[in-house]
Amino acid sequence: MWQLRRVVGKYWGLKPGVLHWVYTAVVRPRLQYGALVWWPCVDRVTVANRLTRAQGLPCLGIMGAMRTTPTAALEVLLGLPPLSTWIVREAMAAFLRIRDAGGWRARRRYEGHAAIALRAEREVPISAMRVNEAKDSLRLRKSYSTTFPSREQWKQEGNMFPPGSLVCYTDGSRTRNEYSGAGIYLESSGAQQSYSLGSYASVFQAEVFAILMVAQREDVKNCTEERIFICSDSQAALRAISSPRTRSMLVQECGDALESLARQKEMGLVWVFGHTGIPGNERADQLARTPQGPEPILGISRGSINGALSRWAYRRLEISWRMNTGCRQAHNFLYGPDRSKTAWLLNLGRKALNQMVGILTGHCRLRRHLHLMGIEESPLCPECGEGEDTPIHLLGHCIAFGRLRYKVFGAAEMQGGRDERPTVGQNTDVHKSVRQARGRQQKECRRTKLDGPEEWDTDTLAREQRADPDVGDIAQWKIEGKERDQHGKKSPTDHQHLKDTGHCGIPLPSKITC
Missing domain, CATH: 3.30.420.10 (Ribonuclease H-like superfamily/Ribonuclease H)
Structure with a gap:
């Protein structure tokens, strides 16, 4: 692992997808060698911690993340079950192969490493069914x-x-x-x-x-x-x-x-x-x-059994993440492992992946994290000075980026936490808002009409409301004579007014509440 770690850096080296394959196909099989014999040891806290550190190093190399990034968050992003769970999974797979070949001769069935037979029947019931295999x-x-x-x-x-x-x-x-x-x-x-x-x-x-x-x-x-x-x-x-x-x-x-x-x-x-x-x-x-x-x-085919074992390990990953009381900032964005998002992350470049992992986990070059590391004196946001400089503050609350946030997400402020999914208004989460951003950009051609000096009449307003209700609401605000300069920028307001309104003076459609 150390030799592989030397061929990559934060912004250079092999592609993340290639490193992920190298770890799962070359490195991890070496770590799990003989799992059928020593799998009972993974229940010990010291052994489990060592296995966590052993998997944390390749996870850092794949993602190019900061060394302080928690391994639990990286495992969720990569869809890798904890190594202690994967060892048990491989032990069950080895037991089933030996049993189906007629070579399982354990005298004490439920003691020592032979207890894997009972655990396989309890954890993966499909393993007790008749297998579709015979002699050559x-x-x-x-x-x-x-x-x-x-x-x-x-x-x-x-x-x-x-x-x-x-x-x-x-x-x-x-x-x-x-x-x-x-x-x-x-x-x-x-x-x-x-x-x-x-x-x-x-x-x-x-x-x-x-x-x-x-x-x-x-x-x-x-x-x-x-x-x-x-x-x-x-x-x-x-x-x-x-x-x-x-x-x-x-x-x-x-x-x-x-x-x-x-x-x-x-x-x-x-x-x-x-x-x-x-x-x-x-x-x-x-x-x-x-x-x-x-x-x-x-x-039952061998592929069905292997799939059931992998799903069991994946469920254990989901349960361990939900029960994890740490990783407070990562819980704001990560609700559990997702194979499609893992594939999307592994297709990014190393620099983009490093930035994305930093935002999702909170372990990035923002002031709060640098303050915890003893590098920055103040954890406050340098743009607004109102809150700690964290990814959730930058994406959801910082008033200095209210206009940009409204353009991308559709609302100038977003709330959320571990127990409440980050929301835009009331019912829209952050990920859904990002998916809708492209559609909103296509509607921007209608919104640009608000930036001109011309005034809309009643017929134009009715036509725009039929085409796009959001634009119609903003047009209604313009007709009502709200203050707006010729280039569509916010009217001069003081800092306290921006803080009280919560949307930097930007008019919001009636169906979006902040």
């Missing part, structure tokens, strides 16, 4: 063919299948409500069927299961056609079935069923382009998205 199966010969036609072959006129062939379309899907389904459609007879696979089956399992159901149908086995073609839009499923080696029980069962069918008929697997208007494939896709009937008993 080797099949060197197969009696059916697998083809991957090009897009041009599917688009050519006429049917690409020989006359007198039975063409079957299969598809699998996983809907937004996290339920999987499979569908099959026989083009010649019009027979169709959908299957419900529950909430644990993956899309890959659904695709293979659909092909298996076609191979086991009696009307397919006893059909009069001499050739049978099964079309699927999943290359992964077709390549897994055609592979000579597999460890999946479902893939082995599907391969055996296809081999049995191929001994009776000439059969082939064909890949079809998905969602390109092919009628049979579209019908199978509709059936897969509307599953019906009881759920079959499918083994």
Whole structure:
């Protein structure tokens, strides 16, 4: 870690996304080596603190943050669970791999490091279910063919299948409500069927299961056609079935069923382009998205178990952040880990990322933090002198930036804290206001009409109110004769008036309250 730390600085070095990958793919696996044996030690406070410091160093290097930045805030920004939590996650994953391979021989099941078995069943219930894995199966010969036609072959006129062939379309899907389904459609007879696979089956399992159901149908086995073609839009499923080696029980069962069918008929697997208007494939896709009937008993895939373990670690990160009583300034902006925001931060340049992390955590070159470090004498804001120079004061309260704040966020003052999300007016949080800033800039062309010397009449006011209610409210203020100079700047007012009004003399639309 120290060698990697030497190749980056606050504003130079490898990109943040590259450093994040290096840590998660190279450094962290070395730290978690042998986790199955020593995982009980992470419950000790001293060991947990050492692990926190061990992860804090790469987090500082990735973000380019100040050394005083709390590790807990950096872990939330990067979406990295505490290292003590990740060690337990890896210990559970190692136990499940050994158990499924038949090598778990712990005599004392609930003592010492063997207690990970009980913890895995309690923390991640899915781990106790039957796994879709078997011993390596080797099949060197197969009696059916697998083809991957090009897009041009599917688009050519006429049917690409020989006359007198039975063409079957299969598809699998996983809907937004996290339920999987499979569908099959026989083009010649019009027979169709959908299957419900529950909430644990993956899309890959659904695709293979659909092909298996076609191979086991009696009307397919006893059909009069001499050739049978099964079309699927999943290359992964077709390549897994055609592979000579597999460890999946479902893939082995599907391969055996296809081999049995191929001994009776000439059969082939064909890949079809998905969602390109092919009628049979579209019908199978509709059936897969509307599953019906009881759920079959499918083994849990290894990917589903690993995903459940990662979600468990991610939930522990969320809980630890909510229970964290420190990081007061970071809690003003960070409400928990967010993968989309983490990806956005890692795509920033090092200088921009350094500034963003400083604003979000409060550990930046503002007066309050420098005062705590003994560098500045006063923690007060140098612009207004009314409050401590912190990011929340700069973004939400400093009267010197009221006009700019109103232009960007839509309100001249914003309130908020740990127990109350920072709000613009009553119902709009800071992040939502930032997303709306671009839309407000597009409306700026109408607002600029207020900066000219011309006066609006009643018809112009009505037209602007219909186009933009906010502009209409400001126009009403102008017509009422509020003081405003020719260039749209605030009227001369004293400092006490700005403090009392709270919006630097800027007229606010009626629906925005500060």
